[in-house]
Amino acid sequence: MPINILMPALSPTMEKGNLAKWLKKEGDKVKSGDVIAEIETDKATMEVEAADEGTLAKIIVPEGTQDVPVNDVIAVLAADGEDVKAAGAGAGKAEAPKPTASSFETPAARAPQDEGSAGGKTETPTKPTTNPAPRPEEGAPAPVSKGEATHNGARVFASPLARRLAKDAGIDIARVTGTGPHGRVIARDVEQAKSGGGLRAPAAAPAAGPAIAPAMSDQQIRALYPEGSYEVVPHDGMRRTIAQRLTQSTQTIPHFYLTIDCNLDRLLAAREDINAAAPKDKDGKPAYKLSVNDFIIKAMAIALQRVPDANVSWTEGGMLKHKHSDIGVAVAMPGGLITPIIRSAETQSLSSISAQMKDFAARARARKLKPEEYQGGTTAVSNLGMFGIKDFTAVINPPHATILAVGTGEQRPIVKDGKIEIATMMSVTLSCDHRAVDGALGAELIGAFKTLIENPVMMMV
Incomplete structure (x- = not known):
């Protein structure tokens, strides 16, 4: 057949x-x-x-x-x-x-x-049927097994991940409006239902939040901009996904921000010494060349181990406390960005982190990353220092509870022992999910990061 x-x-x-x-x-x-x-x-x-x-x-x-x-x-x-x-x-x-x-x-x-993993299991019948039941869109009701969720007598089709998320959140899956293929309920629909949206029956009104301006219609665009003064570039899948996730983040995660300045003088000296001592291959090329960002990734990973209560993810059912520091690192690519993850970064050497980041960056720009290489993680680092940005705030990428925004390293006057000196300073801003990380806990985490950046020898032990 x-x-x-x-x-x-x-x-x-x-x-x-x-x-x-x-x-x-x-x-x-x-x-x-x-x-x-x-x-x-x-x-x-x-x-x-x-x-x-x-x-x-x-x-x-x-x-x-x-x-x-x-x-x-x-x-x-x-x-x-x-x-x-x-x-x-x-x-x-x-x-x-x-x-x-x-x-x-x-x-x-x-x-x-398992059902909650990246691949996610789906349901298959143990025996094929010679006359498969019509699909919901064909108008005939599908057979319903005992205990199956139904709506108006019809079976509710939902992914296993969506069913688990709905169960954990105490939501009746039969009330959730599906937007997946053929009306299938997917994880995104359950997340929307958590805030009161996409439900078939009236639900409690969600907490009031800032209004999000809808996208302009074609009529509004023509009224604002003369014809011929612009061209329309259709959104690709990546741009739509970024817009969806960041809108979800700003609407559902209560952000607060903590900024601190770090002295880079010792780190830059250590980096220069380490790179100078790197072994060379037959062609005379060094085996590794560490960047400041490699130190930042390592410092954030160790800081999360020193402040384990901040190495968490918020869920409706409870707090996920992660055992390892899986650090996502934002990489710019044509049309958007992606966040490959350095797994268990606290256990890896600086040279290993450096090699992985070079590989991830090259494959990300070629769109060759595997889903398991950019899904998950416990926090993220977004570094715009190479563009001369002094400081900025980054939007948290669910399910993370924090993200570190890194500015440029620049020479600034500082006061030391009552005297003005010149030092290379870097401003970093930690965005925190207030549901999972309170102000004092966030301050403890960014303080641990500052200590490690300013004393890089502590990353070696």
């Missing part, structure tokens, strides 16, 4: 993706593990491997197609011994596998995962 190949979900929140390139053509033999296509998400371009063997009978979605919904049929695979022409002629008519039985999946997606 022909196998329908579906658009894979490469992350828990992915709803659509761009089919960037087919690496196999119709008539090609396909083996399990072969890389057959490249899918672009809002953050990265990922290679997709075949899970089944056979012959690629028909490509339904051509390469270059944008916004292909998850679980849409993109191609048909003829099984071994099957008539390829017949399979191609009946493209899209074969029964599609369920989400977890997708013909294509990434290596990360094939690894065993």
Whole structure:
């Protein structure tokens, strides 16, 4: 029987993706593990491997197609011994596998995962049915199993992650309006429901907050700007995701900010000595070249270990206290930014952090990062010092409870022992989620960071 190949979900929140390139053509033999296509998400371009063997009978979605919904049929695979022409002629008519039985999946997606992990499990029936129940959009009710959430007698389709989040938050999943493929309830819908939005029945009004101005309509744009004085650049997936997450952050997270100045003189001297002593390869190139940002990442990681109550994430069910310091580092890329994560940074050497950041930055700009390399983390660092920015405030990236905004290092007059001296100073601002980190705790964390930056030898022990 022909196998329908579906658009894979490469992350828990992915709803659509761009089919960037087919690496196999119709008539090609396909083996399990072969890389057959490249899918672009809002953050990265990922290679997709075949899970089944056979012959690629028909490509339904051509390469270059944008916004292909998850679980849409993109191609048909003829099984071994099957008539390829017949399979191609009946493209899209074969029964599609369920989400977890997708013909294509990434290596990360094939690894065993619990319901709350990045891959997220989906539900599959143990036995195939010869007459599958109509989908909700076809008008017929789906069969409902015992204990299944329903709304007006119809089954509520929701991802396992959304169900878990709704359960933890005490929200009836049947009341949540789904915005995923075919009305499926996804994690984003539950997060919106937590603030009282997207519910099918009247809910308690959310706490009053600052009004967010809606985007301008075409009519408003034409009234404000003469025709021909501008061009419209459509939003890509990355820009839409950034806008969505930062709007969510500013609307739902009560931010407060703490700024402190750090003396960089000792750090710059230590950096120069370490780089000068770096071993060289056969070509005479040093094995590593540390940046100030490498020291900042390491100092933040150790500071979180010294102030463990600040190494947390807020959830409705309780506070997550993290054992390791997983530091996200904002990297600018065409059209937006991404935050790859240095895992367990408190245990890593400065040279290891430096090497990882160089690799992450190069692959981020080429959109080659894997989801597990930029999802999660316990805090983040955003450094605009290289642009000459003295100080700024950064927006917290959920589920983090803090983010450190780093300004430029510059020579300033300071008072030391009653005398004015010149020192290289750097201003840093810690943004805190007041639900998880109170003022005194945030001050303790940024104070620990300052101590480490001004005494870099303490990072070596």
